[in-house]
Structure formats: structure tokens, C-alpha cells
Amino acid sequence: MIWFVRVLGICLFLVAWEFAARGVPGSVLIAGPSEIAEHIQSEFALYTRAAFATSVNAGLGFVFGNLAAIVLAVIMIVVPKSARLLSAFALLLFCIPLIASGPILRVLFGPGEGPQITLAALAVYYTTLLALLVGLRAVSQNWTDFMAVYGRHPLSTLRYVRARASLPYLFVGLQISAPASFLGAMIGEFTGAERGLGVLTLRAMRGLETEATWALAIISASIAMMAYALLGLLGRRLVGYTPVILLSAPQGQPTQNLWMRVAEMAFIVGAVLAIWQISMDVSGLNRFFAKRPGDVFVFLAESENLATVLSALSETLGSALPGYLAGLGLGAALAAALILAPSLGQVALPVAVALRAVPIITTAPLLVLAFGRGIVGTTVVVAVMIFFPTLVACGQGLRQTPGQIVELFRSYGASKWQTLIKAQLPAMLPAFFASARMAVPAALLAVTTVEWLATGQGLGMLMAMTASTSNYNMLWSCVAVIALAASAIYACVAMIERRILRVYASEQLS
Amino acid sequence: MVGPEIHFENVKKRFDSVTAVEAFSATFKAGQTTALVGPSGCGKSTVLRLIAGLTGPDEGTVRLGSEVPAQVARRGALAVAFQDPSLLPWRTVRSNIALGAELARKPSDHVDTLIELVGLGGFADHRPAELSGGMRQRAAIARSLVSQPEILLLDEPFGAVDAITRRRLNTDLPPLWRDRGTTVALVTHSVEEAVLLSDRVLVLSDRPASVLADIATAPGVPRDSAYRASDTFRELSDRIFEALETGAVG
Structure with a gap:
């Protein structure tokens, strides 16, 4: 019976799709x-x-x-x-x-x-x-x-x-x-x-x-x-x-001592630079395209190059931000809404779990077709990329609210809404921030891909161009800068997370 | 073969800011069962961990016969049963029990005899999820005995089972190690269990743990229901409670 309903649903969907496509003849949007x-x-x-x-x-x-x-x-x-x-x-x-x-x-x-x-x-x-x-x-x-x-x-x-x-x-x-x-x-x-x-x-x-x-x-x-x-x-x-x-890097307790933290970070950065340098030297690749840390440093030391890269970076980050916020916000909001309407959640969450797996990038061209090559298209792609993992993670987080606490609220006759605000949302915060951290690289991937494929802006475009102009210094610099930016933003989100979870979920940090 | 004597000489152990054990000297006699009772969090489990070599003393020495704990562990002559049976869910009862022999690098030819002895005959091919709590605990005890250890450490082995099952396990299982001359250290919250199962009871003080009283129970008396109902049993229990209360006031 349930199979019959599903098949019928799919058929209706296909028919509606067909009519939509025919209704707009000569459309470049819908096939x-x-x-x-x-x-x-x-x-x-x-x-x-x-x-x-x-x-x-x-x-x-x-x-x-x-x-x-x-x-x-x-x-x-x-x-x-x-x-x-x-x-x-x-x-x-x-x-x-x-x-x-x-x-x-x-x-x-x-x-x-x-x-x-x-x-x-x-x-x-x-x-x-x-x-x-x-x-x-x-x-x-x-x-x-x-x-x-x-x-x-x-x-x-x-x-x-x-x-x-x-x-x-x-x-x-x-x-x-x-x-x-x-x-x-x-x-x-x-x-x-x-x-x-x-x-x-x-x-x-x-x-x-x-x-x-x-x-x-x-x-x-x-x-x-x-x-x-x-x-x-x-x-x-x-x-x-x-x-x-929860698929997210665990938030380790940072070393208390500030100097130890700085030393640890310096060590990691140093080690990464050393690995980069040594792997290039050992593999004996041509210096013309296999650039070393020193080359990138010299290249970026010229103010003109630095300005180009930085303005592209700000363009990229600027177009990633609205989608990042929208994806996180909508994902968390829908997860909360599904808790208020549990029967809807039973239908929607398995679908979301499956959709989380779709490599959104494969549909990015469609989204760009539909929403245009401007900021709206970019925002939609970034938001869609982040939306599903956030929805799934927050849904899991909400359901992990201790049952006894929810029952305690019920026994006082609290409304669903009160229970959500006072008990379930705080319980969701760790999952939400875990998603927010993991969404940083995801958002940057989405935005640079759209830039590369369609919008012709930002670091994505800069990298796509250098591939044909053979400006390899520019290419390596772009990668170094975006890696640095991604790590810095990730660290910022992690810091906000620690500040907030210290209040709401101190046991998560111990 | 009788297990070695366990000897603590002036042992101190700290965890961060907490001193678990200080100036602790005690002897667990060879081939006897010694029970440790004391207020919760007083460091009883730390004493067991020191015997097992899971942690080392900050000061003083722990000797098992003429050896240090790590040497005995490496020979596969130590075994332990916790409050939580800790069985591997993907192994059958038989292969969970055999694991004790495998890890101690001992032959596992009497696994089936043990399964009968602990009363799990007919469940050898079942998985832990299909057993009751009491049956799982029997399997865990069988696993600790299968390597024929010289020293057996029991950390609240019956703490998580219900009162009726606990009483039955208290009569069924102890003969398995008493008759073999194993040196046993038993941590328990139950004074009655201590009097019933052990040859000696060490009453420990609140943290940092030291020995408040060292009470020999009834030597040579069979541990049956008559013993449980006897005046000796009641007197021994009272003495232990008294010692615990003095410690609490002090």
C-alpha cells in the first residue's frame, strides 16, 4: 500500500514537471x-x-x-x-x-x-x-x-x-x-x-x-x-x-596556556610549510609549476598581486556569507519545526538524510540555471549545500534531549513551544555548532565551484583563469590564501562555539 | 597451586588534587579471600587497580609474592571481574569465556566444564544480548576463572544484579575460587557479602584510604545458609559496621 502511494506520488510529480516544462516553451530553465x-x-x-x-x-x-x-x-x-x-x-x-x-x-x-x-x-x-x-x-x-x-x-x-x-x-x-x-x-x-x-x-x-x-x-x-x-x-x-x-571534528579542550597554544599553532603551520617544501623538492617537479612556500611569499609580497588576491577573496567570502547563514538558519529552523510537528518529521527526516548524500555540486549547474549567475544563484547553491547536513544533525541533536527533561516539562503542563525553547533548543546547540564548523569548508567549496563554473568572480574565477594563463604563482597563492581563510573562519566559529557551549552544555566540553 | 601473597607497603597514590590512598599498608594472605569495605569513593577500587598494575604507586611498593604486578600480568596469572560484565556482544558465551584463556595465553580446554559449573549449560552458543543480567555476570566470572589465575580481582562483581540473583550467585560462585587456592581481593559495598565470601575483611577509612580494622571471619566454617543465619555471622557484621562508623565519625 505504502509502495503504491509512493509510486503514485512519483508519477504525479513527473506529470507536473512535464506540464511545467511545456508551459514555458523555449525555456532555458526547465527541461x-x-x-x-x-x-x-x-x-x-x-x-x-x-x-x-x-x-x-x-x-x-x-x-x-x-x-x-x-x-x-x-x-x-x-x-x-x-x-x-x-x-x-x-x-x-x-x-x-x-x-x-x-x-x-x-x-x-x-x-x-x-x-x-x-x-x-x-x-x-x-x-x-x-x-x-x-x-x-x-x-x-x-x-x-x-x-x-x-x-x-x-x-x-x-x-x-x-x-x-x-x-x-x-x-x-x-x-x-x-x-x-x-x-x-x-x-x-x-x-x-x-x-x-x-x-x-x-x-x-x-x-x-x-x-x-x-x-x-x-x-x-x-x-x-x-x-x-x-x-x-x-x-x-x-x-x-x-x-x-554527529559527523564533526571533536572540539578538543584547548591547552589552557596561551603561549602553549601559540606554540602548537606555530608548530603545525611550520610543519605544513615544511611538508610542502620537502614534498616538492623530493618529487623533483619543475619549479615552473610546482611552487614552494617561498615563491608564494615573494609573489604575495608585491602589493599589486596581494591586492588582486585579497579583493578576489573578499568577493568570494562576501558571496559565501549569505548562503552560509541561510543554510544554517533554515536547516536549524526546519529541524525545530519538525519537532513541533512530529508526524511531518517522520516523513521528512529520512528524505533529508538521503538528500544530505546527494553531491549538491552535481546539481549546482541546475541551480545556477534557475536562479541566475548572480548573488542569488550563488547563495542558493551554498545554502542548499549546507542545509541538508544541518537539518539532519540538528534533528539528531533535538531528539537527544533527555526524555526525562521533556517529561518533566510535560508534567508541569508546559506547551510544546516552551519545551522547545527551554529544553530542546539548548540540547540542539552542540549539533548546530558542529554543523556550523563543518559547513565552513562546504560553503567555500560551493562558492568557489559556482565561481569557477558560472559567475566568473572571486578566487574560483582567478584560479580557473590562471590554469589557462599559466600564472602558477597566482594559482598557488590563491590556494594558500583560501586554505588560510578557511582555517581562520573555522577557528572563529569554534571559538564562538566554546563561548556559548560553556554556558549551555558545559558537559560537552569536559 | 596457591596464589601469592599481596603486600602493600606504605603506599601513596594521588590523582590530580585528590589523594586516593595514603600510608596504606596491608597484606592479602596467600590463597585467601580478602574483602575491602569502606565508604563510597574511599579508594577501594584504587587499591584493586594498584594490585592489577593498572596504575602505579606514587610512593611505597606493591608486591605480589616476589614480583611486581606487571610481571604477574605478563604471565597471564591475573584476572578480573567488574560490576559491569563487559562481554563482547558479537561473541557467543563460549567464545567470550574462552577469551580469558586466549588473552592469558593459557589452554582453553576446560571452557565447557566451567560453563556447566557456573550454570550456563545450554547457553554456550547464545550471545550476551539473549541472557539475563545474572547470567551475564556468571559468564564474566567464568571468563575470569578460565585462565586459572593465581590472583583474582573482583570489583563489585554482584553490584548490578537484583537481590535474589545476588544471593544465588553468592552461594554458587565462590566455591569455584575458594577450592583452588586463588588469592582473591574483593571490593564490595555489602557488609553481609564481605562476611559471607571472605576469610578476612579490611575496613577502610574515608579518603585517603587507610586500614581501620582487619577482621578475620570464621575460618573453616562452611559458607552455607546455616552460617548466614548464625550468631557469628551477625556479630561479625556488627563489628564491621561499628568499625565503619568509627571511621566515619573520625
Whole structure:
């Protein structure tokens, strides 16, 4: 019965869509389902080849990225002293938008599949790392004590307890990262590949081919969703249940001493610069395109270059901000609204959980088509990118309000509204801020991608241009500046989070 | 084989600003069961952790026979059962119990005998989620015995089960370690349980823990329902309560 209703719903939706498309003849906005189906049919061979190429790259990146995440997580668990530093590196790398690392990788790898696979790996490692760490750490002290009583090393705890206990969490990570790997591969293709769905999307966008743009967005979103569904199924079959976890870097208690904090940060920055310098030197890549920290510094020391980069940065940040705020605000507001209307929530939340997985970038071309190449289009893409993860996380946060507290409010006859404001919203704050932090890199990725593809503004445009003008100093400087900006904004959000949670959820910080 | 004597010599242990144990000297006699009773948070568990080598003393020494705890642990001669049974949910009862032998690098050939002894016959292939709380606790005790440890540490092993089950476990399980000459250190909140299960009771003071009284229970008397109903049992319990109260006033 429920299946019948769903199928009927989908049919009605398709009919409405078709009528909307026909109602606006010659529209460059909407292509109806029949046109899209016809288009896919006529280009079937081309699209199959492209989808295959992208899927292979995404799959390879998925494997490598997740292997890296597993190795990293295991090191962090077995050598706890390394955890702080490694997680700082992992976060920093995550803060660099894929669209910024793309051109650099293209320059370093040259033509071929390298950048697509690397970007797919970069797109997945962080989610899996976070999920897996939660799982590996979800082991009671009794167990670590138990192993020590038998004179066993932490590796035994890993082997006997943590490895198996973390499997459900690993699958959550793998499931969410499957669509992300697809996103990474497509962004890799934007930066100049020979084949793949990304290449075709770029071509369709530039040629204002509405049907092709729609067809490509639908194909790539479906493949990504299929991978998501398949891994979910596999996880449920193999480990039985799906734990609810907040996918966000844990907010560690910073070292109390200010000087220690400065020293730690200086060490991390120094280490990153050293890794950059050494990896370039060791790989023996041509200095013409493989720039070192020194080159970037000298380049940015010239006031004219610095002014160009900074004005592009302010343009990028300026167009990211409205979408960032809108996405967070709407996500949290809808999550709260769904708590007031629980029956609606039961329908909407599973849909949101699934939509969170859609690589929004694949639909960015559509959104730009619909909302234009100006600030509105950009804002919509950024907001949509952030909206779903925020909605899901805040929904989880709200439902984690201790049941006894909600019952206490009920027993005093408090209204739903009062309960929401006084008990549930404070309980949601940790999830909200976790989303706000994770949304910083997401927003920058979305905005630079739109700039690259469509609006022709900001750092995205600057990077796209330098790829053709061979101004590699500019390219590396843009990446360095955006990584720095992303980390700084992330740190600011984290600071606000600590200030507020100190009042509302002090136990979260201890 | 009789387990070694456990000897604390003037031990001090601090955690940040809290001194858990200070000037603590005590002997847990070889092959006997010694119960530790005292107010909550007084450092009883710290004493167990020191014996297990999970934490080291800041001052003084802890000796197990002629060895330090880490040496005994490495030989696989220590075992522990906590208040929480801590069974691995993905392993069956049998393989959870066998884990004790596996980790201690001892043969696991008497796993099935033990399963019968703790009264879990017929549940060997069940998973922990399918068992009651009392059955899980039986499995956890069996796991701690399967490696035939010389020293057994019991941290409130019956604390989380209901009163009826606790009473049954109190009669069923202790013979398994008493008859073997294992040196047992038992932490409990229940004075009756201490008198029933141990050969000696160490009454500890509030933090930092020191020994207020060292009371020998009834040697050679069988631990049955007659003992539980006897005047000796009541007198011993009263003496322990008295010692606890003096400590509380002091």
C-alpha cells in the first residue's frame, strides 16, 4: 500500500514537471522529463562511457581515501600522543576546497586520471576518519583495563575489541563518503580531464544546453545515490545496525596556556610549510609549476598581486556569507519545526538524510540555471549545500534531549513551544555548532565551484583563469590564501562555539 | 597451586588534587579471600587497580609474592571481574569465556566444564544480548576463572544484579575460587557479602584510604545458609559496621 502511494506520488510529480516544462516553451530553465529521457536516449553511448569513466575514478578514490582514513585512525588510537597533531593536519587538508586543490593536482599530475582519483580520495577521507574515530573510541575503560590485567598491549584492545566494535561506525562513514567520492571525481574532471560526466557538465553549462545539463545532473545524482543506498544495505546486512553519530571534528579542550597554544599553532603551520617544501623538492617537479612556500611569499609580497588576491577573496567570502547563514538558519529552523510537528518529521527526516548524500555540486549547474549567475544563484547553491547536513544533525541533536527533561516539562503542563525553547533548543546547540564548523569548508567549496563554473568572480574565477594563463604563482597563492581563510573562519566559529557551549552544555566540553 | 601473597607497603597514590590512598599498608594472605569495605569513593577500587598494575604507586611498593604486578600480568596469572560484565556482544558465551584463556595465553580446554559449573549449560552458543543480567555476570566470572589465575580481582562483581540473583550467585560462585587456592581481593559495598565470601575483611577509612580494622571471619566454617543465619555471622557484621562508623565519625 505504502509502495503504491509512493509510486503514485512519483508519477504525479513527473506529470507536473512535464506540464511545467511545456508551459514555458523555449525555456532555458526547465527541461521536461520526456525531453530529458529523449536526450539521454540519443546520447546513450556517450553518457554510458562518461558515467563509467567517472565511476571508476570515484571508486578508486573511494578505496584509497578510505584506506588512508583507516590507517590514520588506527595510528591515532594506538599512539594517542599523535592524535592532536594528526587531527589538526587532517582538518587543515579538509579545509582546502577541492576546487582549489584540483588545479594544483592537474598541474602536478599533468593530463590523465590522477587528479580525479586524488580529489575523490580527498573528498572521502575526512568523513570516514571522523566516523571511524568515534567508533574506535566508543570502548569503555573496563575493556582497556581488562586487556592490561592480562598484560596485553593496546594493539590487543584494537584487535579484540575496537576493530569489531567500530565496524558499524565505519559503515556510516563509508556510506556518506560514497557520494562524496563521486563529487570529488567530478570536480577533478572540471579541472581539465578528457572524459567523464564532469567534462560533459562543463560543456553543457558553457553551451547553455538545458537538456544536457538536466540529464547530467540526474545521471550523476542517481549514481551517487545508488552507491549510498548500496553501502547502506551492505552495512545493515553485515553489522546489523546504523549508529547515530554527529559527523564533526571533536572540539578538543584547548591547552589552557596561551603561549602553549601559540606554540602548537606555530608548530603545525611550520610543519605544513615544511611538508610542502620537502614534498616538492623530493618529487623533483619543475619549479615552473610546482611552487614552494617561498615563491608564494615573494609573489604575495608585491602589493599589486596581494591586492588582486585579497579583493578576489573578499568577493568570494562576501558571496559565501549569505548562503552560509541561510543554510544554517533554515536547516536549524526546519529541524525545530519538525519537532513541533512530529508526524511531518517522520516523513521528512529520512528524505533529508538521503538528500544530505546527494553531491549538491552535481546539481549546482541546475541551480545556477534557475536562479541566475548572480548573488542569488550563488547563495542558493551554498545554502542548499549546507542545509541538508544541518537539518539532519540538528534533528539528531533535538531528539537527544533527555526524555526525562521533556517529561518533566510535560508534567508541569508546559506547551510544546516552551519545551522547545527551554529544553530542546539548548540540547540542539552542540549539533548546530558542529554543523556550523563543518559547513565552513562546504560553503567555500560551493562558492568557489559556482565561481569557477558560472559567475566568473572571486578566487574560483582567478584560479580557473590562471590554469589557462599559466600564472602558477597566482594559482598557488590563491590556494594558500583560501586554505588560510578557511582555517581562520573555522577557528572563529569554534571559538564562538566554546563561548556559548560553556554556558549551555558545559558537559560537552569536559 | 596457591596464589601469592599481596603486600602493600606504605603506599601513596594521588590523582590530580585528590589523594586516593595514603600510608596504606596491608597484606592479602596467600590463597585467601580478602574483602575491602569502606565508604563510597574511599579508594577501594584504587587499591584493586594498584594490585592489577593498572596504575602505579606514587610512593611505597606493591608486591605480589616476589614480583611486581606487571610481571604477574605478563604471565597471564591475573584476572578480573567488574560490576559491569563487559562481554563482547558479537561473541557467543563460549567464545567470550574462552577469551580469558586466549588473552592469558593459557589452554582453553576446560571452557565447557566451567560453563556447566557456573550454570550456563545450554547457553554456550547464545550471545550476551539473549541472557539475563545474572547470567551475564556468571559468564564474566567464568571468563575470569578460565585462565586459572593465581590472583583474582573482583570489583563489585554482584553490584548490578537484583537481590535474589545476588544471593544465588553468592552461594554458587565462590566455591569455584575458594577450592583452588586463588588469592582473591574483593571490593564490595555489602557488609553481609564481605562476611559471607571472605576469610578476612579490611575496613577502610574515608579518603585517603587507610586500614581501620582487619577482621578475620570464621575460618573453616562452611559458607552455607546455616552460617548466614548464625550468631557469628551477625556479630561479625556488627563489628564491621561499628568499625565503619568509627571511621566515619573520625
